[in-house]
Every structure is written in C-alpha cells, then in structure tokens.
Amino acid sequence: MPHRIGNATILACLLGLLLAVACPAIRAQTEIIYELRYSAPGDRVSMKISPRALIAAPATLVIPRTYPGGYSQVSYDSFMENVTAVSQDGKTLTCTKEADGPRWKIGQKGENIARIEYQVDITNMENQLLSAVDTSKVRPGYLGLLGYSIFAYVEGLERDPITLQVRAPEGWPVVTTLDPHVEAPKSTARAEAADYYALADSEVLLGTDLQLRKLGGKIGLIMAVYAEDEEDIAADGELAREALDRVQEYFGDTPFATYTVQLELLRPIAGHDYNFSQEHIDSGTFSLSADRAITVKSSSKQRETNLFNYAHHMAHSWIPKRAYGVGYRPFTWEMAPVIDTIWFNEGFARYAALEALVAGMPAADGRAFRDDQLSGFHGIIDSAPPFLRHMPMVVLSREASFLYSSDFRTGMNVFARGALMAAEMDEHIRLKTRDKKSLRDGLRALLSWSARNQKPFQIEDMPTLLSKATGVNVRDTLDRWMAPQP
Ligand SMILES: [Zn+2]
Incomplete structure (x- = not known):
C-alpha cells in the first residue's frame, strides 16, 4: 500500500541513517568471496578474500587460535604467510602482524580494501601440531583442510554470508562439507556458508586418493x-x-x-x-x-x-552444537573460551550416544553395555587424585576449557561426572514416571528451547527446562554432581 511521506517518516529515516552509521550491529551485510587455490604438488594453499563491497581501512584480519570443542590453544597464525592486500584502484596496502595476537592490521585510514591474500603452509602445520585432529594434511593425492585452520576473517564481518570457491588441481574431486556430494565436482567447487562460523566449522577435502x-x-x-x-x-x-x-x-x-x-x-x-x-x-x-x-x-x-x-x-x-551453555556460542576464535558446562557438552552427549546405542541392542546386551560404560566413568572419578576429585564441577570445567586433551585427566573427569549426572537424572525420571518419560524427553525439550531462543542456557535454569518436559525435578541430582566429589 503506497503511503505519504510525512515529517515523522523523514525523521525516522534520518534516525535510522544515524543509527546505521553509529552502530555497526545494523551495518548492511555484504557477501564475502573466499577463493581457495591449491596446485599439486605443494605444501601450501592460497587464499583470496574479496568482499562484494569495499571494506574501509584500517581493518583487522584474524585467524583462529582455537576452535569450538577443541578446548585448547592452537596457533594457526604460525602457518599463515605472505599476507597482502590491495585497494580498489590496485594500490598495495600495508599488512602488519600484531606482536602477540593472530591479527594483521590492513591498510591506513582513508584507504579501502578490495582484496586480501595469504598462504597457509599445511606441511609445516602438520609437522608442528602434534595432535592429528588439530591439523590439516597434505599428501601427494590428498588435501584435507579444517576450515578454522586456514580461513581468516575480517573483524566485524563474522556474520556476513560467504561464498567459498575452490580451485583444485585438474581432475581432482572436491568435497566441501558445506554442500557435500559423493559425485564430487572436479577441479573447481563452490558452496555457500551462512556466516564465518559455518565456514570455519566445515572441511574441504580433495584429491585423487x-x-x-x-x-x-x-x-x-x-x-x-x-x-x-x-x-x-x-x-x-x-x-x-x-x-x-x-x-x-x-x-x-x-x-x-x-x-x-x-x-x-x-x-x-x-x-x-x-x-x-x-x-x-x-x-x-x-x-x-x-x-x-x-x-x-x-x-x-x-x-x-x-x-x-x-x-x-x-x-x-545436537549437544553442544544445537544446545549449549554460556561460552560455547557465540565463539571467541582467538582464545579458548572459559566454559562452565563442558560436563554437559561431553558428559551429556556421551550419555545420549550411549543410550542411543543401547536402544538398538537386545535388552540384556544393552543393560550390560550401559553398566560397563557407567562403571568405567566411576572408575575415572575414583582413580582421580584427591585435588581433582574435590574440585567443584564448574572449576573442573574451567580447567578443561584449556586442558581437556593436553591433560586428559580434566577431560575424562569432566565427561565422567557429566555422564553420571545424566545417567542419574535419567534413572530418576524413569522411576518417577514409571518409564513413561526419560532424560531423552528433557534433552529434546532443551534442544527445542535452544532452537527457539538461539542462546545459551544458564546452569541454574537447566532443571526447570528438563522438568517442564518430564514433570520430574532433577535439581538435587544437578546440585550433587556440581559439588566436589567425596
Ligand atoms: Zn566429545
């Protein structure tokens, strides 16, 4: 319906314009093209980042030093080389790495940025990073790339949509987990990511092997x-x-x-x-x-x-990608975030997986499998040194935020306690409802709540969210497992 532009409308437009300038949160989004190139044989991949709209300089380019669920610091910036940038009229811009952070300052005030390029040395990455799961890999007929190990972002543009273009050696099949096909396109591929997180948490896999x-x-x-x-x-x-x-x-x-x-x-x-x-x-x-x-x-x-x-x-x-506590999302890519709920991420996911498998087994086998797993979790806690056993769960989770796998005592104890908490909640709900409900109903409700609200849950709200779906109060169980263990 057409409408007349009155003074109020003009004022609203002016206000909107002012807000758009003052507040980057409502800056118009722009598509960013990430072009990934690899020529075989070679140790390095080349990246080119070109925003559809010019970026005002100076801007900051950041590459992750941690990744969701990694619970550690991984200096991917160590493998990034030859960072260069040009303006729209082809002028070379300065690119200066910060002394301590994984950040490059691109350009000077008054300039614009049309394109940023860099290389990543994959061979060096695999040599330096001792945990195989942290690193991308290159072999004569294979390139396996973890998004967060190679894709940098321009600070402030993390929410903008991304188009990924891959140029592989002639005839090499290319799979991107953003849009995977078993009849993989050869030599080139293209996919869309909703934002930087989606790109960073994807993999690009190519090669004749x-x-x-x-x-x-x-x-x-x-x-x-x-x-x-x-x-x-x-x-x-x-x-x-x-x-x-x-x-x-x-x-x-x-x-x-x-x-x-x-x-x-x-x-x-x-x-x-x-x-x-x-x-x-x-x-x-x-x-x-x-x-x-x-x-x-x-x-x-x-x-x-x-x-x-x-x-x-x-x-x-599902857990924690689609239901999570504070710190997991939004994610801080430069420093492993302090997370109070790794017992949920690792313990509840572990228990859900266990129950999922038990459901597919003959009843007696399922019981034996479950008992065996739970006694393993008890064994982890019982054999932990007293200082670790006596840590409140939140403190243990904060330690595991950085040390999860490098001192796997933190990882094992946090998942064991979390899984046993989940098991006890499950048993309690089944008992009280005469097997009509289980923890599964509570977790499904928690997932729906997270999908609706798109935000982390608070620990103290978790029993309420679970009991809404099951009618059973599990707060005592939560409190007991959050406390130091005897
Ligand atoms: Zn896990």
Missing part, C-alpha cells in the same frame, strides 16, 4: 576417506550409518540433510597423537592411526569402539 561413499538414511551419510593402509569402507560405513541412525532416533529431529565423516587413516608420524576425533556442525573429523582401520580382521571390540566413537561425535551435532 579421496574415496567417497554415500549411505542413504533419514540423514544422508557421506564417508570421505583417505586411508594409508587397508580399510573396508563399506564395513566402516555400516558402523557410521548405524551410529547416525541411532543418534538421530534418540534426538528425534533431522536438523541437517547430510552428515559427512572425514576419515583419515594415517601412518603415524613419531611423536604425534592420533587418539582424538573432532565434531563439527554436520560433520566429524576422524584422524586415526591406520591400525584403527576396519578390515575383515577387525575384532568385535574394535567395531564397537568405532561405533561408539562415531555415535559420540554425531551426538555432538
């Missing part, structure tokens, strides 16, 4: 495998497929269409560690030593270990 399989299901599953030794992708894929089906059934919804397993089975480099896997929004990085490969010779114990590892990391696509 990359093996791709699709296994259909409610949520599609893509196995993207690079193996330096024998691996039965079909058999391993079956385990991942089962894990994804069970976990999806547990949470009930399908928040994403496809899950990508990035599986790397590597001949170990001396002094490097291959024990951790890493969750992302709708994918997981499994960088394992080649002896973890599934083959006809694999024992049922090995299969169970892989099944549980898949289920655990897939459960993270």
